[in-house]
Amino acid sequence: MCVNYTPTRRDQLVEKFAAIDQTGEDWRPEIWQDYAAPFITHDHLKRRRAQLGSYGMIPKSKIPAGVKRFSTMNARAETIDQLRSFAQAWRMGQRCLIPLQNFFEPNYETGKAERWQIGVKDHSDFAVAGLYQGWNEEDGQQSFSFTQITINADLHPVMRQFQKPEDEKRSLVILHEQDYDGWLACPHPDLARQFLQLFPAEQMWAKAANLDRTRAKTKRPTTNPSAIQASLFDDE
Template identity: 30%
Template structure:
């Protein structure tokens, strides 16, 4: 799964993902993105990629703009076409990219938990494959939200995360296929990321609290 991650919206990210901001917070950065917070999302408007800020935690269209009682921050790739919350945006092609430079997982150790930072081996930016949705409140307010799709974990992540899941990660060259490809082409991108192209290291328990949000959270510890 993916419950916290690191993201930014600087000029380098915009160039990497060929995005034209519409409602995008320029030079925004978060070193500890948490559920329900606004996150940067890239989606298509015709053939143009636009950058917007959406609530992380998908609210289905039928929920009338109100969060559900169950978690919707992650959607399993195996059931996005059947699960009640996700089959709508999946069938309507509401696919999106959620840019990131890494994410956090917690490993059970000696009765406690050890936080890890997981990223591409070179530290480059990538994107989570996601879905977005619109839902309208009783007063007519339209709420736009998103979820991150997960796939089976590779061996490195499986050693850290007991549930054996990881986010679907896309390099820039695969993003067009996810955003604008056919259903079959898009599904083909939802693969477990190769373990030899990733790395992970232990970090401080300060990351446990979303209130802590600074670059030094990413410093490795022994």
């Protein structure tokens, strides 16, 4: 489960991900639910393009009045083809790359939640597997939202360190660079599942985050992050 991450830098969209930059706007240094961040898809010529989307498959603005807000930041691979929030996008092949520098998870080894930061070993930017959704707005424009796909990580040497001791361990699907285009272009949902694998632990790093430095740089969401964490399974 991931509810907060550090997105890629603008210069890396081209340099690292070879994507045409169509984002048009800047994004925050840390991403939480409903924040705008870049995601990458194929255009009609199979070129990678980066656009901005809202983190969470169903943005807050799209939840009908009177309906309790639920989290769609993460989509469980095991039920991605069954839950209404994700099933259509999965069947329609609306797959994307979500470019990151690193992401955050809670570590409870000290007895209380401690914020940890996770990335890949060479500290380069990387992409995780996701789905995206388009929305038609009243002004005739189209907006986008996206979710990150998670898989079981009970036995993963790095990712099993996180979440409460009694909880199932989950991990984002970190994709190998050589699989970026294969994931985006895979012709059938069942075939796309072959990409939903755990990333090798020896190619990852994890450490306690510098909370003071993080708080100084990033405005936190008004929603309590611990409440967001607790609600992750509402729609999974």
